[in-house]
Amino acid sequence: MKIYFLFEVERNSxxxxxxxxxxxxxxxxxxxxxxxxxxxxxxxxxxxxxxxxAVVIHFTIGPLFRPIPGARNIAVVFHEWDHYPSGWxxxxxxxxxxxxxxxxxxxxxxxxxxxxPIHTVPLPLNTExxxxxxxxxxxxxxxxxxxxxxxxxxGFHLLMAGFCEAFxxxxxxxxxxxxxxxxxxxxxxxxxxxxxxxxxxQNLLALYxxxxxxxxxxxxxxxxxxxxxxxxxxxxxxxNYWGGHRDLLRKGSFWEIVHQQVIQPYxxxxxxxxxxxxxxxxxxxxxxxxxxxxxxASNEQRKERARMARAFLLTRFxxxxxxxxxxxxxxxxxxxxxxxxxxxTQS
Numbered sequence: 001m002k003i004y005f006l007f008e009v010e011r012n013s014x015x016x017x018x019x020x021x022x023x024x025x026x027x028x029x030x031x032x033x034x035x036x037x038x039x040x041x042x043x044x045x046x047x048x049x050x051x052x053x054a055v056v057i058h059f060t061i062g063p064l065f066r067p068i069p070g071a072r073n074i075a076v077v078f079h080e081w082d083h084y085p086s087g088w089x090x091x092x093x094x095x096x097x098x099x100x101x102x103x104x105x106x107x108x109x110x111x112x113x114x115x116x117p118i119h120t121v122p123l124p125l126n127t128e129x130x131x132x133x134x135x136x137x138x139x140x141x142x143x144x145x146x147x148x149x150x151x152x153x154x155g156f157h158l159l160m161a162g163f164c165e166a167f168x169x170x171x172x173x174x175x176x177x178x179x180x181x182x183x184x185x186x187x188x189x190x191x192x193x194x195x196x197x198x199x200x201x202q203n204l205l206a207l208y209x210x211x212x213x214x215x216x217x218x219x220x221x222x223x224x225x226x227x228x229x230x231x232x233x234x235x236x237x238x239x240n241y242w243g244g245h246r247d248l249l250r251k252g253s254f255w256e257i258v259h260q261q262v263i264q265p266y267x268x269x270x271x272x273x274x275x276x277x278x279x280x281x282x283x284x285x286x287x288x289x290x291x292x293x294x295x296x297a298s299n300e301q302r303k304e305r306a307r308m309a310r311a312f313l314l315t316r317f318x319x320x321x322x323x324x325x326x327x328x329x330x331x332x333x334x335x336x337x338x339x340x341x342x343x344x345t346q347s
Contacts, residue, residue, distance in 0.1 A: 001030070001054075001055060002033070002051075002054035002055065003025065003030050003031065003032050003033065003054065003056075003057070004032070004034070004035060004054050004056045005018045005021075005022065005033070005034045005035070005057050006034075006035055006036070006038070006047075006056060006057070006058050006059065007034070007036070007059035007060070008037040008060040008061070008064065009037075011060075011061060012180070013078070013149075013225060014037075014060055014061070014078075015059070016225060017059055017076065017078070017123065017225070018057075018059045018076075020127070021057070021059075021123060021322075023124050023127045023319060023322075024121075024123075024124045024322035024323045024326050025323075025326060027124070027127075027319050027322075027323040028323040028324075028326050028327050030326075035047070037058070037059070037060050037064065038066065041066060044066045044068065045069075047068055048068060048070060048071075051068045051070070051071045052070045052071065053070060053071065053072070054072070055072045055074065055330065055333070056071040056072065056073050056074065057076060057099075058073065058074065058076060058095075059076050062079065062084070062085060062088035062091075062272075063085075063087070063088060065091050065092060065095070067094045067095050067096075072096050072333050072334075073094075073097075074095065074096060074097045074099060074333070075092055075095045075097075075098050075099070075116075076098075076099045076101070076121075077092070077099070077100055077105055077109060077222075078101060078105065078222035078223065079108055079109075079222050080153060080218075080219075080220030080221055080222055080243060080244075081108070081220055081277040081278060082111065082220075082243075082278045082279075083111065083112055083274035083275070083276050083277045083278070084108055084109055084111075084112035084274060085112075085271065085272060085274045086112070086113070087271060089112045089113055092109070092114050092116055093114065093115050096117075096333050097116060097117050097118075097119065097329060097332070097333055098116050098117065098118045098119070099118075099119055099120075099121040099329065100118055100119070100120050100121070101121070101122065101222060101223045101244070101247075102120070102222060102223045102243075102244040102246075102247040103120060103246070103247055104222065104243045104244050104246065104247065105222050105223075105244070106118050119325065119328075119329045119332075121322065121325045121326060121329060122247075122316060122317045122318075122321060122322050123228075123322060124319035124322040124323070125228050125232060125313065125314070125317035125318075126232070126317065126318050126319055127319050130208070130229060130232045130233050131205055131206070131208075131209045132209075132232075132233060132234045133208075133209060133234040133235055133306065136236070136302045136303040136306070137299055138299065139212055141171055141173045141174050141191070142172070142212050142213070143173070143174050143176065143210070143211045143213075144163070144174065144175045144176070144211065144212065144213055144215050144291070145175075145176050145207055145208065145211035145213070145214050145215070145230070145235075146159060146175065146176070146177050146178070146214065146216055146217075147178045147179075147204075147214075147226035148177075148178075148179060148216070148226060149179060149180055150179045150182060150184075150185065150196070152219075152266055153218060153219050153220060153279075154217075154218050154219075155216070155217035155282070156177055156217070158217045158282060158284055159175070159177075159215065159216075159287060160177075160187065160188045160192055161284035161287075162217065162284040162285070162286070162287025162288040162291065163175045163287070163291060164188060164189060164192075165284055165285065165287075165288035166287070166289075166291040166292045166295075167191070167291075170190060170191045171191065172191075173191065173291070173295060174191050174192075174193070175187070175191065175192045175193070175215075176193045176195060176207070176211070177192070177193070177194045177195065178195045178199070179195070179196050180197070180198075181196055181197045181198060183196035205229070205233065208229060208230055208233040208235050209235075211235060212235075212236070212302075213235060213236045213237065213238060213255075213294050213302070214227065214230035214235045214236070214237045214238070215238040215239070215257075215287075215290075215294075216238070216239045216240075217240075217257065217282055217287055218239075218240075218280075219264070219279040219280055219281060220242070220243050220279045221243050221244040221245060222243070222244050223244035223247065224239075224243075224244050224248055227239055227248055227249075228313065228317070231248065231249075231306075231309045231310050232313065234306045234307065234310055236254070236255070236297075236303075236306045237255070237306075237309060238254065238255040238256075238257055238290050238291065238294055239254060239256070239257060240256065240257045240280045240282055241256050241259075242261065242280035243280065247316065248313055248317075249309060249312070249313075250308075250309075250312045252305070252308065253305050253308035253309035253312055254305060254309055255290050255293060255294045255297075256290070257286055257287055258282065258286040258290075259280040259281055259282045259286070260280070260281050260282075260283075261278050261279070261280060261281075262278060262279060262280075263276070263277065263279075264278055264279040
């Protein structure tokens with residue numbers, strides 16, 4: 001059985017997700033070949049001879065999904081809001097199967113009328129040797145870290161406003177925002193550092209290890225890989241409890257930023273819009289309150305919650321569990337197509 005990963009590199013999170021999922025395939029005994037996602041429909045058709053009757057796993061954003069004719073196509077969908085655009089949903093109905101990284105994504109697709117079978121397939125988040133925090137004695141000033149693309153959805157404008165409200169005097173705390181090189185804005189004050197640009201994996205993991213807490217004010221996540229990385233590194237975390245975060249966290253293991261579920265008011269472009277899309281909005285006041293609470297907590301409390309969060313995450317996102325879900329999903333594809341007589345039992 002030939003298995004191909006088609007992934008997009010312009011949005012780095014899809015390439016990262018593909019590499020993480022690859023570990024589950026290899027654990028299940030499958031060899032995976034990789035190719036960049038075709039940029040056009042014509043480029044997609046050029047792959048047809050090579051990918052005939054292969055299992056093709058697609059990692060990209062909604063409007064770019066294109067099934068390969070003659071292949072067994074699986075779409076791995078990450079989506080933040082709770083409604084999926086109708087045009088995107090229609091394209092997914094041409095796939096053989098959909099994999100969702102979280103219960104939030106699965107419910108969103110079902111709510112949006114997708115008819116293709118949807119399976120929740122967790123990422124194996126316990127396979128990378130991420131350095132674990134050894135001490136919860138905090139720095140002076142207290143160091144917060146946040147990681148993500150410079151997009152309004154990540155809520156960095158809300159986070160910076162909340163940080164300034166929580167710590168009106170420069171020097172009480174620091175906030176570092178690690179983002180990509182497309183970022184053109186700066187922090188609102190000298191104690192808010194924006195680190196924009198590429199960084200080695202080793203150096204990124206060192207940021208987690210060297211910080212006192214991780215915070216995200218994101219309005220929506222399909223899962224939340226930076227949050228997951230922070231949890232695995234035993235960094236205390238502050239986040240809302242909505243969307244993909246609900247798969248990664250359980251109550252009592254983190255500092256919860258109070259949010260309101262509101263209609264999503266902004267779209268990158270009209271085709272990305274779906275009527276009724278909702279997101280999780282946290283006001284700067286609520287963010288400030290949570291940041292102050294985290295700083296005021298004892299070292300032992302931060303340590304205890306960090307360990308609770310990591311233990312919970314690693315019961316759900318393990319290599320073994322992911323490999324079993326992969327095997328089950330693949331077997332269902334072959335059972336379904338064998339019954340339909342679409343492929344011979346020799347393939």
